[in-house]
Amino acid sequence: MKPATVPSRQISRRSFGRGAAATLAGLTISFRLAEAQSPPALPPMIKANPRLDAWVRITPDGAIRVFTGRVEIGQGTLTALRQIAADELDVAFDRVTLLTVDTSRSPDEGQTAGSLAIKLGGSALGHACADARATLLKVAADAWSADAAALKVENGVIRGPAGQSMSYAEAAAKVSLARPVDAAAKRKPAAAQTVIGTSVPRVDLPAKVFGQQVFIHDLRPAGMLFGAIARPPAYAAQLMDADLAAIRAMPGVVEVVRDGSFLGVIARREEQARAAAAQLARTAKWANGPSLFGGNAVFDYLKTAPSETKLIHASKGDAPPASLNHKAQYRRHFQAHASIGASCALAQWDGPKLTVWSHTQGPFPLRGELAKVFKPADVADIRVIHAQGSGCYGHNGADDVALDAALLAQKVPGKPVRVHWAHEEEMAWEPWGSAMVVELAGGVSAEGKLTSWTHDVYSFPHSTRPEAGEGCNLRSAWYLASPLAPQKPKDIPLPNGAAGRNAVPIYAAANQAISTHFLADMPIRTSALRTLGGYFNALSAEMFMDDLAAKAGKDPVAFRLANIADERLVAVLNKAVGLAGWTPRKVERRAAQKELTGTGVGLSRYKNQDCYVAVVAEVAVDPRSGRVRVQRLWSAADVGRAVNPDGVLNQIEGGMVQAASWTLMEAGRWDAGIMTAVDYNDYPIIDFLGLPAITSALIERPQLPSLGVGEGSQAPTGAAIANAVFDAIGKRVGEVPLLPERVLAAIKA
Amino acid sequence: MPNLTINGKPVSIDVDPQTPLIYVLRNDLALNGPKLGCARGQCGACTVHVDGKAARSCQVPVSSAVGKQVVTLEGLGTPARPHPLQTAFLAEQAAQCGYCTSGMIMQGAALLAEKPNPTESEVRAQMNANLCRCGTHPRIVRAILRAASGKA
Numbered sequence A: 001m002k003p004a005t006v007p008s009r010q011i012s013r014r015s016f017g018r019g020a021a022a023t024l025a026g027l028t029i030s031f032r033l034a035e036a037q038s039p040p041a042l043p044p045m046i047k048a049n050p051r052l053d054a055w056v057r058i059t060p061d062g063a064i065r066v067f068t069g070r071v072e073i074g075q076g077t078l079t080a081l082r083q084i085a086a087d088e089l090d091v092a093f094d095r096v097t098l099l100t101v102d103t104s105r106s107p108d109e110g111q112t113a114g115s116l117a118i119k120l121g122g123s124a125l126g127h128a129c130a131d132a133r134a135t136l137l138k139v140a141a142d143a144w145s146a147d148a149a150a151l152k153v154e155n156g157v158i159r160g161p162a163g164q165s166m167s168y169a170e171a172a173a174k175v176s177l178a179r180p181v182d183a184a185a186k187r188k189p190a191a192a193q194t195v196i197g198t199s200v201p202r203v204d205l206p207a208k209v210f211g212q213q214v215f216i217h218d219l220r221p222a223g224m225l226f227g228a229i230a231r232p233p234a235y236a237a238q239l240m241d242a243d244l245a246a247i248r249a250m251p252g253v254v255e256v257v258r259d260g261s262f263l264g265v266i267a268r269r270e271e272q273a274r275a276a277a278a279q280l281a282r283t284a285k286w287a288n289g290p291s292l293f294g295g296n297a298v299f300d301y302l303k304t305a306p307s308e309t310k311l312i313h314a315s316k317g318d319a320p321p322a323s324l325n326h327k328a329q330y331r332r333h334f335q336a337h338a339s340i341g342a343s344c345a346l347a348q349w350d351g352p353k354l355t356v357w358s359h360t361q362g363p364f365p366l367r368g369e370l371a372k373v374f375k376p377a378d379v380a381d382i383r384v385i386h387a388q389g390s391g392c393y394g395h396n397g398a399d400d401v402a403l404d405a406a407l408l409a410q411k412v413p414g415k416p417v418r419v420h421w422a423h424e425e426e427m428a429w430e431p432w433g434s435a436m437v438v439e440l441a442g443g444v445s446a447e448g449k450l451t452s453w454t455h456d457v458y459s460f461p462h463s464t465r466p467e468a469g470e471g472c473n474l475r476s477a478w479y480l481a482s483p484l485a486p487q488k489p490k491d492i493p494l495p496n497g498a499a500g501r502n503a504v505p506i507y508a509a510a511n512q513a514i515s516t517h518f519l520a521d522m523p524i525r526t527s528a529l530r531t532l533g534g535y536f537n538a539l540s541a542e543m544f545m546d547d548l549a550a551k552a553g554k555d556p557v558a559f560r561l562a563n564i565a566d567e568r569l570v571a572v573l574n575k576a577v578g579l580a581g582w583t584p585r586k587v588e589r590r591a592a593q594k595e596l597t598g599t600g601v602g603l604s605r606y607k608n609q610d611c612y613v614a615v616v617a618e619v620a621v622d623p624r625s626g627r628v629r630v631q632r633l634w635s636a637a638d639v640g641r642a643v644n645p646d647g648v649l650n651q652i653e654g655g656m657v658q659a660a661s662w663t664l665m666e667a668g669r670w671d672a673g674i675m676t677a678v679d680y681n682d683y684p685i686i687d688f689l690g691l692p693a694i695t696s697a698l699i700e701r702p703q704l705p706s707l708g709v710g711e712g713s714q715a716p717t718g719a720a721i722a723n724a725v726f727d728a729i730g731k732r733v734g735e736v737p738l739l740p741e742r743v744l745a746a747i748k749a
Numbered sequence B: 001m002p003n004l005t006i007n008g009k010p011v012s013i014d015v016d017p018q019t020p021l022i023y024v025l026r027n028d029l030a031l032n033g034p035k036l037g038c039a040r041g042q043c044g045a046c047t048v049h050v051d052g053k054a055a056r057s058c059q060v061p062v063s064s065a066v067g068k069q070v071v072t073l074e075g076l077g078t079p080a081r082p083h084p085l086q087t088a089f090l091a092e093q094a095a096q097c098g099y100c101t102s103g104m105i106m107q108g109a110a111l112l113a114e115k116p117n118p119t120e121s122e123v124r125a126q127m128n129a130n131l132c133r134c135g136t137h138p139r140i141v142r143a144i145l146r147a148a149s150g151k152a
Helices: A008-023 A044-048 A077-089 A117-144 A168-172 A205-210 A244-248 A270-283 A298-304 A363-374 A398-409 A423-429 A475-479 A534-552 A556-561 A567-580 A645-665 A714-729 A740-748 B021-028 B084-091 B101-114 B120-127 B137-149
Strands: A056-058 A064-067 A096-099 A152-154 A157-159 A165-167 A225-230 A238-241 A253-259 A262-267 A285-287 A308-315 A322-332 A344-350 A353-358 A382-386 A417-420 A436-445 A450-459 A512-518 A596-605 A612-621 A628-638 A693-698 B003-006 B009-012 B047-050 B053-056 B069-071
Touching (some): A056 A077, A056 A117, A056 A168, A077 A096, A077 A117, A117 A157, A157 A168, A205 B084, A205 B101, A225 A398, A244 A253, A244 A270, A253 A270, A253 A398, A262 A270, A262 A398, A322 A534, A344 A398, A363 A382, A363 A398, A398 A475, A436 A534, A450 A534, A534 A556, A534 A596, A534 A714, A556 A567, A556 A596, A567 A612, A567 A693, A596 A714, B047 B101, B053 B101, B084 B101, B084 B137, B101 B137, B120 B137
Parallel strands (some): A064 A096, A225 A417, A353 A382
Antiparallel strands (some): A056 A064, A152 A157, A157 A165, A253 A262, A308 A512, A344 A353, A436 A450, A612 A628, B047 B053, B047 B069
16 A cells, blocks of 8 residues: 555544544444535535534533644634634533544644635534534424424523423434534524624633643653754755764763764753754765755746746736836745744654654644655554644744654654754755745726736745655655655645735736746745745735836825725725825825835735735835834725634734735845755844834624635735835835845935 | 752752753743743743843753742743733733743733833833744733733
8 A cells, every 4th residue: 555645534534433433322323425426515624524523523421522624823723613613503612622633533624724724624614513503403303393493502402492401412312423414504694603703712822821731842741852853054965974973972862863864863851952963963974965046046046947837817808008018027035934933743653653743734744744754554553643833824844843753753662752943943944935026017098997917926836735646745855865755846726826826916907917937946945935925926916006006197095996896805995094094195206304204005815815905004214224114004804704803803913013024024045055044133033123003904794704814914014015115215126025225225226 | 950949949950050941941840931942042932030030041051040039931920820911911812823922921021020110112122032923012012011001
């Protein structure tokens, strides 16, 4: 058997069978999975995990347990999902236990990414819970010969029209949930929801505020040892020789591991493991590989190296003649996840079985990827248990460090080994967010309508996560004596898109041609950084809109409003400019002053299908240094039904702060062989003194479906800042980040 | 074999005196509050109090904490007897991932101990060397001002 090709959900279904048998005491239920008969109404995650008891179990002891394949990455998912379950089941929030992901018991929902946890994970869980509630009601209705529609539920107690009552526990003893989810189950209408739509406090915060165990870094199983990796001095370096005996003699060292160019240390204490690994890396003899980008600048490389060109969207339409045409190029540097806590994993081997604790976004895909390396007889011999990590913001080192821990733990069977990367190790070895070049061209009619719009994006991959297929995307696998090659990177097609995410304009431009130029070979490994290509595509489009508005002598807000067809975009834009007290005016050069100030706007709909966000920024630019200070940000967001409004605002505002950091401060740097900006001095992120004052508003649309939120505010915030700088200095700085030297050069140009 | 006072309790640890305090707190004493971040004193996730002052426990050799009072998040307050800033962080939901939270609370508590009614700009200046990647800074500022005002 080839474990890598086994669909993970088959395994999870089988292990569910075992779990369910234990749970449903005394009940023997036979069932057949609906085979390829699922009606289209089923949420996609239920199609992947069709059994009802994969999502919810209500046992005769009264316990209500719900399951999810989604993980907490700091976005409040565990709270919001529990709200959805409690509401659909008609029980108090506290009565629901939400079990976090463990591949031995949880539904396989792939990755928790793309702002889809509520949209996909929540809709699946909500549907399953609605089905469970209806199933229990039917038990009572049958027992009382009543119409199920005449029954009510009060915190898990079913009430009949003649005053009868039956608890969920009693009803659950008479029915099995070990069957396929009913596609016909109906979720509550928004008006009947009482938990969804309220700002339930985050369930995980008390533990975090009082220092209780909640993070993976805090797991300390008995007998735990500490591992650390001795990294090569460059990505392409190969190990020639290493004095393992000298390292073995260092204090606390238990094992030194060498497998090809993979070198690691196991020690009794964490600081001993780190010191020994650092000494090992320093003293080993390495042979360097070729220079990164052939020694070229990255933007030249992006434009000239072989790439796969795809027209991903095109439209033709009648348009009045253009009275002006414009084209522009915008550039974005490599940017990092730069989490405060570096990636961490624990691994333990017991005979052929491997248990890994990980803060991965995709426990099941990680299991599949580990199986490619260790080739177990059954992929279920590898169990991945999720434990929270520091905020991830995309594909960081979480998956890679899980392999590191598993490789080291092989040498000490039966003992758990914890590997917690050093911050500089994370910065050098995690996948970075891709540098990008975006070229736009367009025309505007005399009436101010967009007559044409072409958008070309040049990009490295935005998703090289673990997934089924040839090759292995866990980094250390590439360095083993019998290496596994990385998977050949693929771009993601629309509607989600990766390089092309948000490259299709939100504006009603006639004659659109949107193309991606995808560079699958990546000298610096890149993968998903929050929004993938979305931040920079939408930011580029918004810079271009202001460039066009300036050429046409239009107010940027009025110019946008004249070219928007979607009323929800109009509503967020009007709301944000209303909050900001926007003064309509042409964008133009100001007279030199001691401090230049400007105001700009940014607008986007994440992935062209998720939340709508408009942002207004006010900046001050020091004309002597070129330093930009964001003084104020105003935002308006429409996320459809907000499951937890405070959680939504936390995401929107947090994304604004993070985007201010990306847009003004963050750029990777490298030498011939490796990323070199590896600490917070060399790769600074926004701090309290750089923090703008933020005002934000939600436009509530409780009757509409919940839209993805977690990545919605970054692009419009970056755009508002870049356009405010344009307004302040009268010149476009089209290279992100807007570092002082670039702004100063533009002022002086 | 340094003798330390951690959260009011005397402890004796058999460790190299040059060992950074963070490793002793987390791995020998199983304290979860102080977090290992950059290990270079740049992020503040490991902030604890040493004799009442905020200190980066990744930069403090355990030998230099001997004879001093070391307090971590666990010693600052408990669910039963929370420090006002812990209450305020919950009231403001001032976190996303929560990895920086312990350091933020310890830095903020040291600020409030010294200056019970700081202005917003004083809060920002005093908190500036503590980093948050999720962007919860506005909530953290509000939580500190809330605790200062006694509303927590």
